[in-house]
Amino acid sequence: MLQDDRSGLAELKLGGAIYVLGVVFFKLDGRVPLAHAIWHLFVVLAAFIHYYAVLTYLILPQAGMEEAEAWTQGILVLVFEMKTPDTPTML
Secondary structure (H helix, E strand, O other): OOOOOOOOHHHHHHHHHHHHHHHHHHHOEOOEOOHHHHHHHHHHHHHHHHHHHHHHHHHHHHOOHHHHHHHHHHHHHHHHOOOOOOOOOOO
């Protein structure tokens, strides 16, 4: 069955474009300082965008609203604060 829902397609295209742009730095490895590290940054960013698209448009719509908010909050804590939920906050 063909689905016409194109939700998340823009994010998938953006992630793919970032992967492709990262290839430029991969091919410049050895000629541009830190090119390999820059390539890894492109890969991490593209993977995060793809993960976000799958989470937002495939996983969370099937979950209830409270569960979706808990997932989103947990992901934001892990990604942006770079700590596990059990790690105490140090001020």
